[in-house]
Amino acid sequence: MxxxxxxxxxxxxxxxxxxxxxxxxxxxxxxxxxxxxxxxxxxxxxxxxxxxxxxxxxxxxxxxxxxxxxxxxxxxxxxxxxxxxxxxxxxxxxxxxxxxxxxxxxxxxxxxxxxxxxxLFDNKDDTRVFIVVNPAAGAGQALSQWNTIVKPMLLHAGYNESQFHITHTLPKGKTRGLAEQLGIKMLTDKKKTIVLCLGGDGTTHEVVNGLSDAFDGREWQQQQQQQQQTEGEETTTTLPTFRLGIIPSGSGNAFSLSLKLESVEHSVLQVIKGKTQPFRLIDVSLDPDPEVKNNSTRVKAPPKRRILVVMSWGFHAQLVSKSRYLQPFMGNTRFSWVAMYLLLFLQQHQGELTMMDAQRYDSTRKEFVHEGQVELKDKPFTYFLVAKQDSMERGFKIAPFASPATEDMDVVMMRDVTKEQLKAATIKVLDGGRHVDKEDEEEENIVEYYKTPELLLRVKHASELCLDGEIVYLAAGGTVRLKMIGPSQGEPDFESFV
CATH class of the missing domain: 2.30.29 (PH-domain like)
Incomplete structure (x- = not known):
């Protein structure tokens, strides 16, 4: 037209x-x-x-x-x-x-x-907007970006200020509780709502877990059933949908990168356009759970852990752990320097891995082949990473076939490799994710790539794990179980603007 x-x-x-x-x-x-x-x-x-x-x-x-x-x-x-x-x-x-x-x-x-x-996406007048701002994200720029970019764009698009409800994040994991209260409000009053996250992956992680906690609390279900009984309706529980606008204001923005969001302006533009796609979470169970071990007086069970970006063990987890202390001084370039240090003293990690209903990537056929249950314990692990995103940061396409929207997780590993092999594979990661393919038939493919909806990893020695950028400790002989969750498992639906 x-x-x-x-x-x-x-x-x-x-x-x-x-x-x-x-x-x-x-x-x-x-x-x-x-x-x-x-x-x-x-x-x-x-x-x-x-x-x-x-x-x-x-x-x-x-x-x-x-x-x-x-x-x-x-x-x-x-x-x-x-x-x-x-x-x-x-x-x-x-x-x-x-x-x-x-x-x-x-x-x-x-x-x-x-x-x-x-x-312009219609129907903005009746949409409530919860804004979760991390004032410390991205060297303190998130709040400024709200005032100078996000808010003006939304107003020009037809929103009005009365629709905006701003919440600032709190330190030491307390943002999760704030997000839970927002979630309970959304579930009980049933108003059309979107949640904007201005921060990095850590902010989004806490918001998603808090909203999931609101669903787990079941308080909203009781109120829903009471209301239906009062109105004489049949008591049925429908799974909620949480819609999130991811505004990349942090130092780590892997999730927004996987959504192909290139800037703050681009992210707000997609919220205005109104197109969404689902994203799925991974449920994490640790045994023994460090939260219980470190607090013997705990009465309640530790909060559930759900991740949306990455779980890693071995080289990548060490990289994240040791880079934490350099963040205030070096930004994301710290990862490159710490990686070079770790290569000099490369460690191998003993463990046993079981993947259920797994598919293995065949680098010759360039497709995934169904293998069912896969058990790996014959060689030590050098590099082990589970991702729902194709890239952990711009240019680092470690899991090239991963997608936030699918019902499986991507597992990338290298076992018993030398520092020369790991470095060579890393260069191919930087070159568009070529590490998963062979250059020719004679080349040894050291990268193993799987898709699975569920896995169990048992570590022989006490280890550090990276869960969406947070470092947690797992005791010797401990296990970590990862399982995909979403509406088909009776969990709430999450959507992001894309």
Missing amino acids: SFSTVAVDNLGVSVQVRVVDNTYLSIEPLNNNNNQNDNTQNDNTQKIELKYIYGIDKDVIYYCHVSNPQEQQQQKEGVEKKTITNFRTEGIKIWERRILTFQKETLDETFITKLRSLV
């Missing part, structure tokens, strides 16, 4: 404003249009893809402009070889908010109405 109108821009120039094929907006000056064929456009024509428009007023159109300076630089100077220290800059795009202004009342109202129906 195409439609157009004539307006006057802020410089007093008459322009034709046209929507072309429901794809882009064309703004073309009319003063040079007389000698042109209808199928051509003059050099001064501006084109804006409709997917980048986030607000329309009577005389103003708000949109995002996206550029890729690295791609432009590579075209001039050639592609720079990726190394363990420079890969993080790959694919970074610059997002800018811009406005298109017209002189008062020159933009036709019928045109505005049609354009608005194409680019």
Whole structure:
């Protein structure tokens, strides 16, 4: 569908404003249009893809402009070889908010109405927005980003301030309790609600666990059943859906990266557009549980653990653990330097792994092959990582076939490898995830890649585990069980804007 109108821009120039094929907006000056064929456009024509428009007023159109300076630089100077220290800059795009202004009342109202129906998600007036802001995230930039980027974009899109309810995170895991209270409110009053998380993976982890706790508490179910009995309705329990907008404001943004969200502006734009996709969680059970061991007076069972990004053991867990102390000084570059240190003193880790209903990636056929139950205990583990995301950080595609939306987890491991082999595999990870494939038939494939809905890992020696960036300790002989959960297991549904 195409439609157009004539307006006057802020410089007093008459322009034709046209929507072309429901794809882009064309703004073309009319003063040079007389000698042109209808199928051509003059050099001064501006084109804006409709997917980048986030607000329309009577005389103003708000949109995002996206550029890729690295791609432009590579075209001039050639592609720079990726190394363990420079890969993080790959694919970074610059997002800018811009406005298109017209002189008062020159933009036709019928045109505005049609354009608005194409680019803006309807039904915002009755949507409540809970905003969870981590003031410490990303060197303290999250709160500023709310005030200068997120909030203005939402207001231009049609939200109003009365819909916004802001909560600041608390230290020492207390954000989870705040999120639980928000979840209980959402489940009991049943208002249409979205939750915006301004922070990194740690903030999202706590919010998701808190919302899940609200479902586990069952208080909302009792209130729902009482209300149904009062109204004479049949008492049935429906699984709730939590909708989250992930705003990447932290130092670690693996989850937003897996959703292909490139910036704060891009994330808000997707919330405005309203398209969502499900994401699934992994339930984590530790035996013995360190929470119980470290607190013998505990009466209640330890809170459930659910992860949405990563569980690791061995090299990756050591990397996360030792990098924690350098974060204030080095940012994400700390991982590269700690990795090089760990390679010098590479350790092997004894354990036994059982995966249920597993599929193994065949690097020759380049597809997954069903293998059923798989048990591995013949060789020590050097690198062991379970992911729901393809990348742990920009450019580091460790699990290239992982997806937040699927009902399985991706398991990537290397067993009994040398530091030279691990380093070579890491370089291939940085090169688009080539570590899972063979270069030729003669090459030894040291990377083992599986998909499974459930696994059990038993460690021989006391070990550190990484659970969504948090380091927990597992005693010698202890086990960690991971199991996919979602609506098919009677758990709430989670959706993210994409």
